[in-house]
Amino acid sequence: MTRPLSLDLRERVVASVLAGESCRSVAERFGVAVSSVVKWSQRQRATGSVAPGKMGGHRKPV
Template identity: 50%
Template sequence: MPAALSVDLRRRVVAALEEGLSCSQVAERFGVSPASASRWRARLSRQGSLAADPMGGDRRSADLEEHASVLLDQVTRTPDLTLAEMKGRLSRRGINTSLSAITRLLTRHGLTYKKRRRMLRSSSFRM
């Protein structure tokens, strides 16, 4: 995954833009895209910072934490509940989420799917 460009480069690009160069000229000089130069200038005026936002990671399952008690209660009452069924029950409550977000929430709370054998192993049959 590519890394964000340094804040130092971003500062130099914005400084060149403030000196009056166009986005295309700045982009050619520093080896960035004109769109990036424009976004960085807008970001500085809007947020006051040129630092990049965090990249990657889980951003959606944390929103489910407020509904964790509902999910965990459902799993306790119905242990064989599938992720799709959990998602359906949440959507009926007006909570839209993904299967992977539910999985990450359950994992954080120590609930993981463990495959179990349905039958005891036969001593006469080689596996």
């Protein structure tokens, strides 16, 4: 499983979108997927933070 991208990158991407730049141009400039830009922007609006959610977890024994 891959690790989440850095918080610094996420904040710069979202700041560019909030400044009025399109998601596609921001994604191209920072080298990330358009879907990531959209999801990070949605997370910023919903929670006020762009920090990644919890990954993985513990599996219950069968």
